[in-house]
Amino acid sequence: MKRNVIAMLNMKGGVGKTTLCKEIAYYLSANDKKVLLVDVDPQGNLTQSIFERFNFKHHYESETARNKDYKICTATISNVFEYTSIVESVKMEDFILKLNENLAIIPGDLNAVFFERSSGGSESENALKNFMEDFEIREKYDYIFLDCPPTFSFYTTAALLASDFYMSPIHPDSYSILGIDLLFQVVDRLKKVYRDRFKAFPLDHLGVIFSNIPRDGSTQQGMKDMIKDIQQSEVLKGLNVHFFNEPFRINPYIPKKIDYFIADSKSDFSYENLRKIVRELENNIIHLKTPVQQ
Numbered sequence: 001m002k003r004n005v006i007a008m009l010n011m012k013g014g015v016g017k018t019t020l021c022k023e024i025a026y027y028l029s030a031n032d033k034k035v036l037l038v039d040v041d042p043q044g045n046l047t048q049s050i051f052e053r054f055n056f057k058h059h060y061e062s063e064t065a066r067n068k069d070y071k072i073c074t075a076t077i078s079n080v081f082e083y084t085s086i087v088e089s090v091k092m093e094d095f096i097l098k099l100n101e102n103l104a105i106i107p108g109d110l111n112a113v114f115f116e117r118s119s120g121g122s123e124s125e126n127a128l129k130n131f132m133e134d135f136e137i138r139e140k141y142d143y144i145f146l147d148c149p150p151t152f153s154f155y156t157t158a159a160l161l162a163s164d165f166y167m168s169p170i171h172p173d174s175y176s177i178l179g180i181d182l183l184f185q186v187v188d189r190l191k192k193v194y195r196d197r198f199k200a201f202p203l204d205h206l207g208v209i210f211s212n213i214p215r216d217g218s219t220q221q222g223m224k225d226m227i228k229d230i231q232q233s234e235v236l237k238g239l240n241v242h243f244f245n246e247p248f249r250i251n252p253y254i255p256k257k258i259d260y261f262i263a264d265s266k267s268d269f270s271y272e273n274l275r276k277i278v279r280e281l282e283n284n285i286i287h288l289k290t291p292v293q294q
C-alpha cells in the first residue's frame with residue numbers, strides 16, 4: 001500500500017496548520033501532483049478557504065454579500081464519519097468534491113460545530129481509515145493532507161488512524177518545547193491504545209516546522225536563538241524530533257484574503273519558501289518510506 005497520507009497536527013491553536021496544509025496541497029496540485037485535502041477540523045477553515053477559491057458552498061449556507069454564483073457541494077466529512085463499509089450504497093460525490101484535474105477535497109461540515117462529536121464509537125473513529133481503504137483512496141492520489149483541529153478529540157484520533165505521517169507547525173516561543181513534548185506523548189499514547197493498527201501500518205513523524213517567521217534577512221537574533229534553544233533542548237533530545245530546515249515565513253496577504261494561495265502568485269518570495277518546504281517534505285517522505293513495501 002502507498003504511504004502518502006499526512007496529518008497536519010499540533011494541539012496548539014493558530015500555529016499555521018490549516019495554512020500550511022492548503023498551501024502545500026495547492027502548490028503540489030499546481031505542479032502536476034494529484035492531491036486530496038481532508039478537512040477534519042470542525043472549525044472548517046480549510047473548507048471555507050477552498051470553497052471561496054473555487055466558488056462552492058454547501059446547500060445550507062446562505063449566499064454571502066458578494067455577488068457570486070456558487071456551485072453547490074454535497075460532499076462532507078460527516079458522510080465519511082457515518083460510513084459503515086457498505087460499499088454499494090456510496091455515491092462518491094457525497095464524499096469527495098473534485099476541484100480540478102489535480103485537486104479534490106473531503107470538505108468539513110460547516111454545521112459540525114453545532115453537534116458535539118466527542119466520541120463516536122470505534123465505528124466512526126475508524127470510518128475515515130476504512131473509507132480510504134475500501135475505495136483505495138491512497139492509490140488514486142500522490143498525496144493526501146488532513147487538517148486537524150488544535151484539540152485532542154475524536155477528530156484527531158480519526159485523522160491519525162487514517163494517516164501514515166504527521167507534520168507539526170509551531171511558533172518558536174518559550175512554550176514550544178513543552179508543546180512538542182506533549183504532542184509526542186499524545187501520539188505515543190494513541191499508538192499504544194490502537195497498537196494493532198499502528199503495528200500493521202506505522203505512523204511516522206515527518207517533522208516540526210517553525211512558522212510565523214519573518215522574511216529571510218529580517219529574522220531577529222532573539223528568534224534565531226530561540227529556534228536554536230528549541231532544536232538543542234535536553235527534553236527533546238530523546239524524542240528524535242526532526243526539524244525542517246526551511247521555516248514557513250510570514251506573508252502579509254495570507255491573513256487578509258481567505259482565497260489567497262501562494263502558488264497563484266508565482267513572483268512572490270513565498271513561492272520560493274514554499275518550494276523549499278515541499279522539497280524537504282518529499283525528501284523526508286522518501287527517507288521514511290519503509291524498505292519493505294506492503
Ligand SMILES: Nc1ncnc2c1ncn2[C@@H]1O[C@H](COP(=O)(O)OP(=O)(O)OP(=O)(O)O)[C@@H](O)[C@H]1O
Nearest residue numbers: 012013014015016017018019150249250251254255
Ligand atoms: N505564513 C503566514 N504568513 C502570515 N500569516 C499567516 C501565515 N500562516 C498563517 N497565518 C495566519 O495565522 C493565523 C493562524 O493560521 P492557521 O489558521 O493556519 O492556524 P491553525 O493552526 O490552523 O489554527 P487552528 O488551531 O485554530 O486550526 C491565520 O490568521 C492565518 O492567516
Ligand SMILES: [Mg+2]
Nearest residue numbers: 017018041045
Ligand atoms: Mg486550523
